């Protein structure tokens with residue numbers, strides 16, 4: 001189809017939208033550009049994502065680190081996670097952040113601001129004036145809490161705090177107990193999680 005035809009089609013499609021939607025720019029969050037490089041995961045357009053939702057990159061980062069259970073930092077316009085994180089999980093958590101910290105629950109618009117009132121973080125909507133406290137979800141569909149969730153195959157830094165009955169080193173991260181054979185109490189190790197059953201994990205030391 002030629003350009004004119006396309007424009008006509010677009011116009012007629014627009015005219016069928018309710019005014020409220022047609023009058024607003026569409027809310028578009030860039031799809032995360034994720035690259036796994038060795039043992040790190042890079043989101044190349046991280047700052048673009050933060051800017052598109054009008055939030056502090058550091059705030060979004062802190063949320064992601066907590067939810068993904070990985071260390072990481074902002075480097076230029078990118079974020080670098082110090083572990084392998086599946087792309088789908090990153091998108092999912094960014095969507096969660098948007099639901100929690102960006103979208104107005106009354107009108108669904110993203111034209112909102114975070115305002116602190118005493119100890120309560122409020123989400124104030126510039127579009128409709130609604131105001132609600134930010135409810136940080138305690139546990140999502142996957143049953144995770146706010147604590148970092150261990151992901152089998154990922155590598156975590158931890159300190160061996162104890163030695164179990166069978167001689168394995170024992171470390172704790174949040175609610176998890178991680179058994180690591182061949183380690184001694186007090187040692188700092190990087191551990192790849194091999195199996196995870198509930199809150200018990202078994203890992204092996206990785207040397208880098």
Ligand SMILES: [Zn+2]
Pocket residue numbers: 104105106107108109125126127128129130
């Ligand atoms: Zn609103």
